[in-house]
Amino acid sequence: MAGLKFEIKENLGTLSESSKGWKKELNIISWNDRAPKFDIREWDPEHQKMGKGITLSNDELKELKNILNNMDI
Template sequence: MPLALIQVYILSRGEVFLATIQFEIKKRIATLSSSPKGWNKELNLVSWNGYPPKYDIRDWDSSYTKMGRGVTLSEGEARNLYYALKQLFEENSPKNSSVQNGDWRKRIDEWTENSPLFIQQIKNVLMFMNEKGYLAEKQRQLLMGIQSTPSEEALQYEIESIRSIYPSFYRELGILIQELGEEELGQLFLYICDR
């Protein structure tokens, strides 16, 4: 869609102002819903006032001269939303119920297939801890952020980096790590290192 202007009323400090906003829909991604009145809730990539485009969810009339309130998301926020929704919708799926019944190998295999960089980064951390001679319980504590010393600062930085890049995967891994006994935890770590 070409560059367009739209006028909106903005409430600021109890006063209403008329503002002109410049926008360009760079990419139409999806129509999430439609109403009989011609409005559509859409997910688009939109540049607002000449700034770099962001993901945008909002209602638009059919001519794109009127819009409803919406939300804009950076690429990182959109990824976090994707992973959060993916995890939410997979929680009740039959595929994920086997994980909750103790078959964590299937989940590790899914991560290896769908998010190989996540597994590779976890594997690198685990292999480093193995080289240092850390037992499974010490590895659990470090991965959960329960225990660390100044000499492990670089390791903690790496773990925090993984946690921030893959928040939903890391949260799910954290649940597995917390729930497993020490013997099965060691098996989990070895299984990841064999990927």
């Protein structure tokens, strides 16, 4: 995307990896010099290309954690 600036502040973990080397990761990312947020998306091995993903605030991540903790899987 043109004009999109990002900085991966911290990699928290890898959820999966495709046969082409792309990894679905949970990271803390600052988008366009804004406050860092939690982010789940696929990245190429060099972290230059990315897939569609989801960005979550602290409160949203806490709510997601609550939902997952209450699931019977």
